[in-house]
Amino acid sequence: MEQVDHLAHERRTAEFDVEAMKVVWAGSRHALEIADRMGRLVASDPQFRKDNRTILERKELFRNTLRKAAHAWKLINELKLTDLWHQNAILFWCPLIFDHLLQGMFVPAIKGQGTDEQQKKWLTLAYKMQIIGCYAQTELGHGSNVQGLETTATFDPKTDEFIIHSPTLTSSKWWPGGLGKISTHAVVYARLITDGQDYGVHGFIVQLRSLHDHLPLPGITIGDIGAKFGNGAYNTMDNGVLRFDHVHIPREHMLMRLSQVTRDGKYVHSDVPRQLVYGTMVFVRQAIVSDASKALSRAVCIAVRYSAVRRQFSAQDGGPEIQVIDYKTQQSRLFPLLASAYAFRFVGEWLKWLYTDVTQKLQAADFATLPEVHACTAGLKSLTTSATADGIEECRKLCGGHGYLCSSGLPELFAVYVPACTYEGDNVVLLLQVARFLIKTVSQLGSGKKPTGTAAYFCKAEHLMQWKCNVRKAEDWLNPSVILEAFEARAVRLAVNCAQNISKASSVEEGFAELSSDLVEAAVAHCELIVVSRFIAKVHQVKGRGVEKQLRALCNIYALSLIHKRLGDFLTTRCLNPEQAALANDQLRALYSQVRPNAVALVDAYNYSDHYLGSTLGRYDGNVYPKLYEEAWKDPLNDSVVPDGYHEYVRPLLKQQVSFSRL
Template structure:
């Protein structure tokens, strides 16, 4: 009965936690990225959880207009809190993350400001950044159009230079040139970083970036000849509907020439276009920053779903009762473990690759500052591929976790439908995932061609310099335990990635028209890119677990998760490994047996491994994923909060239900 479960402070998962075989606090520090990062996260999470303004439990029940207004209130309160408490940039980012509600400030800080840093001259930065940092202006990133997204070079908005007034004229010449989707644009932003075709002296110089004021700083009304609004309700209940994704059109809007971002190219007063001697790839810095953040976010969002699914799977009992014993915990069923534990290992893998990508961003930034552009092609491919892979797997993983929670997972009270709805746009923003994988494939083909000419591949593509060995060697695994050898695992993923890439490269090279062949082979090229990206994550996980890691049995747990992650990929993609001739069916079978053994190793630590993510109940927002495991009490209480339960007899009974029940559908009192 419900009343029997309402004991305050009872931990229904205590027995699970007592069986953990590693030092939980040390694992928390590892996942946070160290003591400092852990302290900042904990402090900001507590600050949000204890502030009633940031409450979010009812947001799936309110109409979109009220939901958006509440998001403005939270964003304003967040900024007030940041100023009053003197929070650092790091603390401010964490605060906004724990508020857990998409809003205009996300794009202001996450896209508008980084783009200014990456593409504006020092003089322009001195003019615009102080205003942006104070939020005296609110910016958005207006690139995507109604008719074009990933194909940036196909954008139609024009910026035509008028030398007589020293101004650019922004214009939307077609319906499909309407800017469409930029977050923060619909209702909040005062300025937009607009990507438009630069036309001067009757010549089109392609897409460039311009700062355009779109709303008055006095009363927030749209400026003359600017049409701007919200694009409408998106997928899901709460989800991304707190964000004012917008539409924008220009009717010959004039801006000063200086509003063109001129770090990489300039236009003189006379209208002469001058390209900077600096490589255009300098703009990649902001892109790398955004994409490394997306990979880190993937691990965070997936960790929330996995936490909910693991805790609920340990609470939920179904079937198998014998001799008056309780039913079996769902988490003990192998079918549940096969679907759930690889996702748990994936969270750890993505967290580790996120740490590495943070280093990658710092490294490429330092190189760019020193005019070293040597690693840019690899960094571009790496960030594109990892963004694509991690977001796709995370979106699918959140949905899988929802299904792993059975019928209750479909309730908004589980936290999973809203989590999925708010995350899934990541698969398309900052580059459509398939388009990004094809960019990785082009990089692989180019790297192979260069390697054939004597240029040694570096970084994540270094294995392509070992083609002769990788395309001829066969796997030496003869026992299941052999798969626990890091060098054996690494070679398997290198051989698979190399062989798929070489196969594609040979077919493209033999074709009379390489572009037509590239299009025809695009499904295989996507597979080559995916194999390359999976290799990156496996290799970075292996590198990490070979280091000294503090905490009792923490390293051992990470080794188990590393092996589980790699073997789960290998068995899921066994067709690739078999088709390329590297593995035999016997070796795949041994991999599956070893994977099953690793499930048994994870099982006693599963709840503690998700506890290590250190998510507060407030942040999870899930009755199923509560820390104390008191699931059914809170599901029951939550049901009564629904507006439909405000009246015992529903509104509409007298007008629509009663006539049906009383057989009065055609009577004088019927409204049907």
């Protein structure tokens, strides 16, 4: 294929230093360099080729995934990539293929809930890959409601063992990733019963399969739960079903950091504060937010490049056709997503900081900020994953018909991403938790208890309830403090409205239930404010020619497009009037024009290889059509000119060997 850069003209119009932006996106020069090096390594390794992913049948797909995972491990060892940075970078470039061996949530669960000895024993085995573990919480009948799990772990003082049992069909473990075919061990969540009393759900380490022949141990039934959404996608993963028929495990396999059962069957709490487990939760959620920015930026990169390549309709008869990225409708769908990818990247980075901050506070037994941190991370998980799932599909639609081909990369990206809206907490359930925090915050406003962190703006609730937006002309919307206060005012007012309406109900619980849709909207307002404020804070810190200017534009696009999307909120709470809303729209259009010549360079700054993107439409060089054409012919249906089944089913029809009534 020719080596022409069909997007060179787009790259020439960029008004900023792309290399500097790459550093900003990566987080540091060091991170960029490693990511870049590892990316090249993976892209050039034939073992990691993506051919056929989307058309392989399940068994072959799974086998292929194991092969790639083993190869990656070999590589990491051969190259002596002991540095976590390097390892993560490799894993990053090969999304999905590693989850099996990454031991998903198994390691964090033991870290969070295991005693020091338990950690030493099990984590060593896991790190050395002498065992492979999974996280078995969800059951057929219970996901969101963890306290409703039915699996039992009954202490048998005679044998000093727990008996793990699945008393009902709905108590079958269901969904754990890596469980179905690969894991040898699991952290199993079960109701702890001792001395006839039910102490609720606890974690237990259970060996599932023989380390000798990989067969399930006696009393254990394991299988894969079947095909999931999409081509390739999560079908590379063996989400599993697991049933126990009175399986005995040693008493010490209970995760005992917070509580334990003594030799004689007494249930006792340790003196470790329960709050410590929150650390794991913050860690997991920051990882999910960071994944959201990766997935969204990948989709946006494809859609932006293809929109610059694709031309459709001429302005005048006979003139060159218009690049579809020049249509304002295309811009108004695409650029807010481009801005969101950056927004989520920065809020993810900030969550990493929050994690270390929380860890320190927990170690100092300072638990005061936990409710706020919990609400913030739950809300950001919900907000970023929902927006990313919708955003990927929008990017697919922005590519017209060709986006529907697997070779565009977008169908698999969508299918593999969407469960993030459900796992680690259903997004609506999480937003209701945020809402509870907000209502509590409002109710304590008079009490002298000062909201902190991401809720600190409630301190100026009185001011925000009175606040008047002073935007008079479109450019006034470029002032970050105006934007910030508009978002703060909206969030406070929605929360206060909800609290007032709840107080009219016969009970708080009833009011909360009845108004839960409004509460979800208040929660979203709180979370969107966090993202906007983090983006604004980040803009000031960046370096490099033109970088700040571009990010400021994106930050404004993120905020103003949200104002447009949630206009009902802003207007019903009287934060804005209709004229100010119209001015926000005018400014938004101006910002789109400003970003337009930089769009391709802004996605180049992600530094994604063509291998990573895996997209005929998102190619760096923009040479889309020959590649689409070439990929088509690889479909197995093209193995023969006359398809399988023609002779049996089609020819008899054509040859009138069946008689027909008119259809």
